Amino acid sequence: MTEYLNQGSKDTRSGFGEALLELGKQNPQVVALCADLTGSLKMEAFAKEFPDRFIQTGIAEANMIGIAAGLTIGGKIPFTGTFANFSTARVYDQIRQSVAYSNKNVKICASHAGLTLGEDGATHQNLEDIGMMKMLPNMTVINPCDFNQTKAATLAIASHPGPVYLRFGRPKWPNFTQAGQPFVIGKALLLNEGTDVSIFATGHMVWNALQACKILEEQGIRAEIIDIHTIKPLDEAAVLASVSKTGCVVTAEEHMRNGGLGDSVAQLLALRNPLPMEMVAVNDTFGESGKPEELLKKYGLDVPDIVSAALKVISRK
Template sequence: MTEYSIQGSKDTRSGFGEALHELGKQNPEVVALCADLTGSLKMEAFAAEFPDRFIQVGIAEANMMGIAAGLTIGGKIPFTGTFANFSTGRVYDQIRQSIAYSNKNVKICASHAGVTLGEDGATHQILEDIGMMKMLPNMTVINPCDFNQTRAATLAIANHNGPVYLRFGRPKWPNFTPKGQPFVIGKSLLLNEGKDVTIFATGHLVWNALQACKILENQNIYAEVINIHTIKPLDEEAILASVLKTGCVVSAEEHMRNGGLGDSIAQLLARKYPAPMEMVAVNDKFGESGKPEELLVKFGLDIPDIVEAAIRVIARKPSRF
């Protein structure tokens, strides 16, 4: 299979912070807002260099979303920063009315998504955010897989006119996508060609999918691995083309099964090309405290879970494959 070398272990939120700082230099219309989590969101560099364009709103996320919407009216490109939970569930109606329905050019940048947030536990580990955001008309939903890709995605969304939800995380994670790889919103990335099963992964679990692919190859199972960094709009063409070839699907994401990437793919396949599918996702449970790697195991999001899902789904393939 295609080999990916790790360029160190880095948190995706730092990719966001680095790109935001760069955007500050590139584009005078870029403004950043933060709800008392500047350090956690890695927004310090932007805040230090562009104090006139950095708005500390305090612990008041609803107000932050409204201010961001208002800033767009004056031509600004606001990037809001707080944890994923407080970026979505806490402020859903503010986003719905003042940002999505009004189609405002706000970039909702959300860190600490999913169980890999770790020790803080379920109050902070949101697993429903992709679902909430993708249900909103006008909203683009992006969940990059590593530092480099989060950096690239942050730069890319500044040039996209419209509301965007950008989801990333807290833990240090293998950084393996090529530095400087352009990020095209809505265009999936084929990471490994295969013929037996397609694994569609998003976020942190893209790396796990690649590791699962390696294990499967040792068992003479050739998995296609596709990085769906943009959950909405979904790259339907690439998904259908791959499933047409492999005939079965595994989705992998650090999110609730309801409303996640797998849910979007299942809807597409049900409409266009029904195929056996397994979903590696959290099944209707809240998270809990623990180390990220322990929690991934406990919630069924680990590498062996993807391997087993692939074997199960291949067994369900109709005989024509």
């Protein structure tokens, strides 16, 4: 299989922070807003370099989303930053009316998504955000897989008109995609060609899918690994092309099964090409405190879970 090397683990949120600083230098219309989590979101460098274009709202996320929507009226490109839970669940109606329905050019950037937030526990581990955001018309939903891809995605969304939800995480995580990679919104990335099973993964789970791919290869199974960094709009052509070759599907995501990537892929396949499918995702439960790796294991998102899902779905062909 294609070899992917960890160039040194880094947190995806730092990719966001680096890109935001670059955007500040490139485009005077870019402004950033944060609700008292500047350090956690890695927005300090932008705040220091561009104090006039950095808006600290305090712990008032609803107001932050409204201000961001208002800033677009005047041509600004606002990037809001807070945890995934406070970027979505806490402010859903503000996003719905003032951003999505009004089709404003707001970039909602959410860190600490999913179980890998870890020890803070279920109050902060949002596992529903992709579902909430993808249901909103006009909204683009992106979940990059590592530091380099998060940086590339952050740079790319600045020149994409319209609302975007960009989701990333807290922990250091293998950084294996190319630095300076081009990022095309809505274009899935084929990481490894295979013929026996298609594994569509998003976010941190892309690395786990690549590890599962190695294990499967040792068993003589050739898995096709596709990085779905853009959940909406889904790269339907890439999904359909892959499954027409492999005949079965596994999805992997750090999100609730309801409303996540698996749900989007299942909907597409049910309508266009029904095939055996397994979903590696959290199944209708809240998380809890623990180390990221412990949580991924307990909630069925670890490498062996992807391997067993692949073996199971192949047996159903």
